[in-house]
Amino acid sequence: MKKILGIGNALVDVLMEVEDDRLLNTFNLPKGSMQLIDHQKAKFIDNQTANLKKTITTGGSAANTIHGIARLGTATGFIGKVGKDSKGHLFYKDMKDSGTHPLLIESESMSGFALTFVSKDGERTFATYLGAASELTPDDISEHLFDGYTIFHIEGYLVQNHELIHKAVALAKAKGLTVSLDLASYNIVNENYDFLHELVEKYVDIVFANEEEAKAFTGEEPEKALGKIAEVCDIAIVKVGPKGSFIKKEEQMHLIQPYQANCRDTTGAGDIYASGFLHGYINNYPLARCGKLGSYLSSEIIQVIGPKFSDKQWNEILKNRND
Numbered sequence: 596m597k598k599i600l601g602i603g604n605a606l607v608d609v610l611m612e613v614e615d616d617r618l619l620n621t622f623n624l625p626k627g628s629m630q631l632i633d634h635q636k637a638k639f640i641d642n643q644t645a646n647l648k649k650t651i652t653t654g655g656s657a658a659n660t661i662h663g664i665a666r667l668g669t670a671t672g673f674i675g676k677v678g679k680d681s682k683g684h685l686f687y688k689d690m691k692d693s694g695t696h697p698l699l700i701e702s703e704s705m706s707g708f709a710l711t712f713v714s715k716d717g718e719r720t721f722a723t724y725l726g727a728a729s730e731l732t733p734d735d736i737s738e739h740l741f742d743g744y745t746i747f748h749i750e751g752y753l754v755q756n757h758e759l760i761h762k763a764v765a766l767a768k769a770k771g772l773t774v775s776l777d778l779a780s781y782n783i784v785n786e787n788y789d790f791l792h793e794l795v796e797k798y799v800d801i802v803f804a805n806e807e808e809a810k811a812f813t814g815e816e817p818e819k820a821l822g823k824i825a826e827v828c829d830i831a832i833v834k835v836g837p838k839g840s841f842i843k844k845e846e847q848m849h850l851i852q853p854y855q856a857n858c859r860d861t862t863g864a865g866d867i868y869a870s871g872f873l874h875g876y877i878n879n880y881p882l883a884r885c886g887k888l889g890s891y892l893s894s895e896i897i898q899v900i901g902p903k904f905s906d907k908q909w910n911e912i913l914k915n916r917n918d
Contacts, residue, residue: 597877598670598743600772602763603657603750604728605675605699607682607708610650610862610901618644619712619720626714627807629721629752629780637724640710652901653689654709655728656750656779659863659902663870663892665694666909669877672696674740678727682706700735702727717858717897723752733762741770746877748869751779751808754787754794764798775801777869784811792827800829801876803869809833817841821848832886834868834893842886851886854894863902868893891916 616626622640624630658673665671673695677683683706690697707728712720747767754760764774776799778784784791795802802824804812809820817833818841824831825843834840839853868889875885895912
C-alpha cells in the first residue's frame with residue numbers, strides 16, 4: 596500500500612472574519628502574511644477580538660494537506676509535536692478520526708495555535724503562536740518513521756528549523772521517498788531564501804507555490820517562475836488563484852482551469868490543492884488530472900470558513916467529484 600507522510604506545525608486554528616484591514620493594522624499584521632507571535636501578544640489579540648465570532652478547528656499547513664489526502668482514501672501519517680492539553684487532544688483525535696496515523700510527540704509546553712483573520716475578499720492573515728509545535732527537534736526524527744511511506748510532504752512554515760528539515764529530508768531520500776514541499780508564504784521564502792534554494796536543488800521533487808511565493812523564490816511572474824522552479828526539481832506547481840494553476844514537468848506543461856466558486860475564505864485552499872494533487876500523483880493519475888482534482892477541492896474549500904470540510908461536505912465531495 597502506498598502511503599504519504601507529512602511533517603509540520605501541529606496547530607489549532609482560531610478563525611475570525613474581519614470587516615476591514617484596520618484591525619490587522621492595529622496588530623501590525625501585514626495582510627496575507629504569516630507572523631509568529633509570542634504568548635503575550637497572543638493573549639493581547641485574543642482579548643482585543645473577544646467580540647468577534649470565532650471558529651475553532653485543527654490546522655497547520657501540512658496537517659491540513661494530510662487530512663485531505665486521508666479523506667480522499669490514501670493512507671497517511673503525520674509527524675508533529677503537541678502539548679498535553681485540550682488543543683493537543685483535539686489535534687490527536689482529529690488525526691485519528693480522519694484515518695491518519697498520528698506520529699505525535701508530546702511536550703510540557705502549550706499546544707500551538709494560529710489566530711487567522713479572514714478579510715472580506717477571502718484573504719487570510721495569520722498570527723501564529725507555535726508553542727509546542729516549535730519544539731520539534733532533529734532528535735525527534737528517526738529513520739524508522741519513514742518506513743512504508745512513498746511520499747514525504749513538508750510545509751514551508753517548518754523550514755525555519757533548518758537542522759530539523761535537513762535531517763528529515765536526508766532520511767526520507769535515503770529511504771527512497773519522493774519529497775514534496777509547499778513554500779507556504781512569501782515572507783517565509785524571503786527569510787529562508789538561500790536555505791530553500793539549497794533544499795529544493797538537493798532534495799525536493801515536487802514544489803507547490805502560489806504566485807507571490809513563486810516570485811519570492813525566483814523573482815519572476817507565474818509562468819516564468821514555473822519554468823525556473825521546474826529547472827531545479829521534478830515537478831513545479833504554481834497556483835494563480837481565480838486564474839487556475841500551472842504544472843510543469845520537463846517539457847510537459849499544463850494550465851489547470853479554475854472551478855467557479857463564491858469565495859468566502861481562502862484558508863486551506865493551497866493545502867487542499869496539494870491534497871488532491873498528491874492523492875492523484877501517488878495513484879498514478881496523469882499530471883493534468885492531479886491538478887484538476889486539486890483545483891476542484893480548493894474551489895470547494897474557499898466557499899466555507901476554515902481549512903476543513905465537515906463530514907457531510909466530504910460525503911458530497913466524494914460523491915460529486917469528477918477526477
